[in-house]
Amino acid sequence: MPARRLLHARIATKAHFFICGLLFATWGVHVPTVKAQFGLSEAQLAWLMLAAGIGSLITLTRVGGWVARHGARPVVLCGACVVSASLAALLFAPGYVVLMLLLFAFGLGSGAFDVAMNAEAVAVEREMGKPIMSSFHGFFSLGGLAGALIGSLVAGAGARPVLHVVLTCTAGFALVWFAARAMLPTHATHSPDEQHQGFRLPHGVLLLLGLLAALALVSEGAMYDWSTLYMSQELASPASIAALGYAAFSGAMAAGRFGGDWLRGRLGASLTLQCSAWMAGAAMLLTLLIGERWAAIGGFALVGLGLSNVIPVLFSAAARVPGVSPASGIAGVSGIGYLGFMCGPPLIGAIAEHSSLTSGLLVVAFFTVLVALLTPRAMRGIQR
Numbered sequence: 001m002p003a004r005r006l007l008h009a010r011i012a013t014k015a016h017f018f019i020c021g022l023l024f025a026t027w028g029v030h031v032p033t034v035k036a037q038f039g040l041s042e043a044q045l046a047w048l049m050l051a052a053g054i055g056s057l058i059t060l061t062r063v064g065g066w067v068a069r070h071g072a073r074p075v076v077l078c079g080a081c082v083v084s085a086s087l088a089a090l091l092f093a094p095g096y097v098v099l100m101l102l103l104f105a106f107g108l109g110s111g112a113f114d115v116a117m118n119a120e121a122v123a124v125e126r127e128m129g130k131p132i133m134s135s136f137h138g139f140f141s142l143g144g145l146a147g148a149l150i151g152s153l154v155a156g157a158g159a160r161p162v163l164h165v166v167l168t169c170t171a172g173f174a175l176v177w178f179a180a181r182a183m184l185p186t187h188a189t190h191s192p193d194e195q196h197q198g199f200r201l202p203h204g205v206l207l208l209l210g211l212l213a214a215l216a217l218v219s220e221g222a223m224y225d226w227s228t229l230y231m232s233q234e235l236a237s238p239a240s241i242a243a244l245g246y247a248a249f250s251g252a253m254a255a256g257r258f259g260g261d262w263l264r265g266r267l268g269a270s271l272t273l274q275c276s277a278w279m280a281g282a283a284m285l286l287t288l289l290i291g292e293r294w295a296a297i298g299g300f301a302l303v304g305l306g307l308s309n310v311i312p313v314l315f316s317a318a319a320r321v322p323g324v325s326p327a328s329g330i331a332g333v334s335g336i337g338y339l340g341f342m343c344g345p346p347l348i349g350a351i352a353e354h355s356s357l358t359s360g361l362l363v364v365a366f367f368t369v370l371v372a373l374l375t376p377r378a379m380r381g382i383q384r
Helices: 003-029 031-038 042-070 072-092 096-128 133-157 161-180 205-234 239-258 260-267 269-290 293-307 310-318 326-354 357-379
Strands: none
Touching: 003 031, 003 072, 003 096, 003 133, 003 161, 003 205, 003 239, 031 042, 031 072, 031 096, 031 205, 042 072, 042 096, 042 326, 072 096, 072 161, 096 133, 133 161, 133 239, 133 310, 205 239, 205 269, 205 293, 205 310, 205 326, 205 357, 239 260, 239 293, 260 269, 260 310, 269 293, 269 310, 269 357, 293 310, 293 357, 310 326, 310 357, 326 357
């Protein structure tokens, strides 16, 4: 493949990861807006997030076949369209039922968008002949950072939230559509032999790696969905300050991912995982104990730095499990991880409803410590 075409495809894929992160952040920073506008409790918010998670999980069981049948480009476009449209309509919802349906659609679209752009990233990496996956995930985190900072600026300027959401979604989808023209040819991700294969539950080492991924994604999902609300509700932060907690988390995630390949090369996969998980757990615990705005912003940054390389390292390990093909290993681990991403926010919402959001976020500290403790067993027998 011509080097210029490959370069354009790589840039397009980075753009898709960036926009995906931007859209996720736009939802994240407006969780308090939705809560206030519709008068929701933490439990009602948790059900909304569960609806989004169920949508993502349903898509996960089918999207592999869609990409195999049609290639990544149409699935990226369809997924991004559904995400943008459902998110743009959120603040126009007439009531809770419609709001839940829109979040369900948001989950459906985000699952398709995420899996398809990752399939494209794998194809680009294969064509490049060198490891570049962490940099793609870094652009997702950069998108999250940008979305959070934009949300903070918009709130500080007193602009209407609905205007911010609609303009962001419209511009985001326009950029996805424009970048999609530079994606690899359809045959790069089209695989007729795999188009009828469904999701398979892994076992053994893959099951344990998947459990670690689920624990990590519970924690990551909690930060995306609840960090802004924690800042505004528990620490009485104005909207412009509350969004900075999300921004700090996303920015640190991006920085950590861009340096992740170097770190893993120095420490090895197992030690990288353990150190990262211990950092995230300790930072979350200290943040909640201190209970101050600026400590929370710094603490969320350390949580992001700790979590940044957990999922990339686990996916890399899944691709090296003896006797399992790389694609099957990654698919199995990511599938269980999505279950964690789906169940985590509602779990924290339920705890917050019966106690406090501070108590709910202790789950992040607890689960990241579990990742650190279980890592040596999970990584046993897997090459560095």
